[in-house]
Amino acid sequence: MIVSVKDLNFSYPKRQPLFEELQWSVPAGSVVGLLGRNGAGKSTLLHLLSGLLFPKSGAIALGPHIPKDRKPEFLEQIFLLIDEVAYPGNMSIAMYEKVMGAFYPDFDSCQFDQILTDFGLEKKFKLKELSLGERKKVFLSFGLSTNCKFLLFDEPTNGLDIPSKSVFRKVVAGNLSDEQTLIISTHLVADVENLIDRVAILDNGKIQLDADLLELSDRLLFSTSSSLPDHILHSEKFGTGYQIIRSRKENEAQTPVGLELLFNAVLSKSLDANSIFQSQIPQML
Numbered sequence: 001m002i003v004s005v006k007d008l009n010f011s012y013p014k015r016q017p018l019f020e021e022l023q024w025s026v027p028a029g030s031v032v033g034l035l036g037r038n039g040a041g042k043s044t045l046l047h048l049l050s051g052l053l054f055p056k057s058g059a060i061a062l063g064p065h066i067p068k069d070r071k072p073e074f075l076e077q078i079f080l081l082i083d084e085v086a087y088p089g090n091m092s093i094a095m096y097e098k099v100m101g102a103f104y105p106d107f108d109s110c111q112f113d114q115i116l117t118d119f120g121l122e123k124k125f126k127l128k129e130l131s132l133g134e135r136k137k138v139f140l141s142f143g144l145s146t147n148c149k150f151l152l153f154d155e156p157t158n159g160l161d162i163p164s165k166s167v168f169r170k171v172v173a174g175n176l177s178d179e180q181t182l183i184i185s186t187h188l189v190a191d192v193e194n195l196i197d198r199v200a201i202l203d204n205g206k207i208q209l210d211a212d213l214l215e216l217s218d219r220l221l222f223s224t225s226s227s228l229p230d231h232i233l234h235s236e237k238f239g240t241g242y243q244i245i246r247s248r249k250e251n252e253a254q255t256p257v258g259l260e261l262l263f264n265a266v267l268s269k270s271l272d273a274n275s276i277f278q279s280q281i282p283q284m285l
């Protein structure tokens with residue numbers, strides 16, 4: 001596992017514990033959606049993985065690196081995208097690239113140009129004269145062009161309009177190699193659909209579900225139904241009928257994972273990892 005979090009405990013000063021004995025691991029080369037409601041601790045977890053916050057106890061490792069040590073060989077392989085990246089006052093995008101790109105040995109200037117073009121931006125623009133969404137696109141483009149082994153994007157689609165969200169999915173999918181691991185935190189579940197290959201759901205201080213989407217669509221069936229069938233794992237009213245999750249029977253066609261439905265099912269505790277992975281797939285009658 002390229003990312004490994006063991007027995008993590010963390011609290012902000014004078015606050016209730018945020019994480020208690022949190023366990024998580026991420027296979028190398030994954031694109032993981034880290035989902036959780038507001039305040040679940042997604043940003044905090046990404047800051048801990050980057051070594052910008054320190055655990056109270058427990059162990060975090062990203063490959064051979066211990067984030068809290070913040071060693072140069074780790075820093076040149078990790079990029080954390082946050083909402084408001086700090087940048088010096090009057091810088092153009094080109095100047096930002098020149099100054100910041102130097103910290104990343106695998107930074108690719110042509111790739112940066114191409115992604116900026118995909119987003120409709122030019123390097124001569126000054127960062128402070130861009131809108132929030134445009135600046136987000138610059139830092140996203142920069143992050144992808146660093147070619148870091150570890151990319152952590154915290155709410156990357158915040159501030160992006162609807163057309164830009166599809167460009168976002170396209171550029172992320174088109175600019176990752178198998179050696180890179182990307183964790184995207186979001187509460188906007190639909191924004192990461194068709195992009196991630198794993199999902200981790202953070203709630204109540206723990207990772208409540210951590211699964212490969214292919215495994216989930218092997219095990220679970222997501223569909224709509226006019227009435228409530230027997231043996232469902234989760235249901236939600238949907239128009240005049242229901243959206244449901246149930247175990248997939250052998251020989252039944254797989255369905256895409258409905259991330260929002262899955263997320264709601266885990267948060268409402270109607271679904272957990274045990275009920276998914278320990279139950280046998282029922283035989284087709």
Ligand SMILES: Nc1ncnc2c1ncn2[C@@H]1O[C@H](COP(=O)(O)OP(=O)(O)OP(=O)(O)O)[C@@H](O)[C@H]1O
Pocket residue numbers: 012013015018036037038039040041042043044045187
């Ligand atoms: N610097 C801080 N000091 C004290 N408490 C904090 C601090 N930063 C965050 N918190 C608290 O920790 C909890 C988790 O915050 P965090 O920002 O990690 O959540 P999140 O899942 O990223 O939320 P969102 O989806 O709203 O961005 C929240 O209750 C928040 O109020």
